[in-house]
Amino acid sequence: MKNIAVIGAGTMGNGIAHTFAQNGYKVNLIDISEESLKKGLLTIEKNLDRMVAKEKISEADKxxxxxNITTHTVMQNGVKNVELVVEAATENEGLKLKIFKDLNSLCGSETILATNTSSISITKIATAVENPERVIGMHFMNPVPIMKLVEVIKGYNTSQQVLETIFxxxxxxxxxxxxxxxxxxxIANRILMPMINEAIESLYNGVAGVYEIDTVMKLGMAHPMGPLQLADFIGLDVCLSILNVMYDGFRNPKYAPCPLLVNMVTAGKLGVKSGEGFYDYSENRKAEVVAKQFKK
Structure with missing residues (x-):
């Protein structure tokens, strides 16, 4: 397997493309937006420059x-003659089902189809293709070039051969x-998201402030990043989406998203990507705690 297609040039998609390309794979990076592709390539180049500066790779490696990366705005061209497609589009079930339905008609029957979904059922996504045994989850962690873990999720119909190949x-x-x-x-989000949600609940109920909650978890539990800062980094909209998927799947109130999280997403305060979440990421503030009081 040497030819890979990655669908989506956002944070996860460009990171996945970077990782495969750095390890010698030919990567077709696909996105409907030419601007997103340019931005994704610029991110990859900046990350590679950091690695060169730290002497982790050479200029020739960069x-x-x-x-090794070729960009495409037409999916049909990007998935032609590849052995693996990794879908890394927005965490939206309807969108992913449409993409996999398109892949079913555009790819050969032996092409492995992977999704980087962080919570949506692999089995459900596989219903969009005629050969569901070739559909599997590859949940990379952000930032992809640095984080070692890949959750490999086996759907109900995923074959053992496909599982072993992806391993x-x-x-x-x-x-x-x-x-x-x-x-x-x-596993990752089933454990992580309730913790983040509980941190937001603690803030919502006035138990402690943003800085205090994150400091307790960093210094007391040896977490490299506090749960509220991590939520900003992931994207509050993504956190909300994952919690909703889990609540719908389990019907357990412990997965119900905190009203504060819902309100912040509704207000467009999504974290790093929007410039403000629990922290302010504007140029003159640089990740300061947002001054407003988080109250019911």
Whole structure:
């Protein structure tokens, strides 16, 4: 397997493309937006420059990585003659089902179809294709070039051969694959999201402030990033989407998103991507705690 297509040039998509390309794979990076593709390539180049500056790779390695990436705005052209497609589009079930329905008609029957979904059922996504045994989850962690873990999620119909192939491929690009069964939130988010939601509830109920909550978890629990800062980094809209998927899947009130989270997403305060969440990320503030009081 040497030819990979990645659908989506956003944070996860460009990171996945970067990782495969740096390990010698030919990557077709696909997005409907030419602007998104340019932005994705610029991000990859900046990340490679950091690695060169830190002497983790050479300038020749950087150039070879960039040469391994070809961009496409037409999916049909981008998925032609590839052995694996990794979908990394927005975390929206309807969109993913449409993409996989299109892939079903555009790719050969042997092409492995992977999704980077962080919570949506692999089994459900696989209903969009005629050969569901080739559909699998590859949940990379952000930032992809640095984080080692890949949750490999086996859908109800995923074949053992496809699972083993993706395990071997993940190891070949320097990742540590972990097999997980197909249930809402898988493992990473089933554990992480309730913690983030509880941190937001604690803020909402006035137990402590943003800085205090994050400091307790960083210094007391040795977390590299506090849960509220991490939520900003992930995207509050993404956190809300995952919690909703888990709540719908389990019908357990412990997964119900905090009203404060719902209100912030409704107001467009999504974290780093929008410039403000629990922290202010504008140029003159640089991740300061937002001054407003978070109250009911």
């Amino acid at each position: 150039n070879a990585t960039l040469e 071997s491929l993940s190891e070949a690009i320097g990742k540590v694959p972990v097999e997980v069964n197909d249930y809402p939130g898988f």
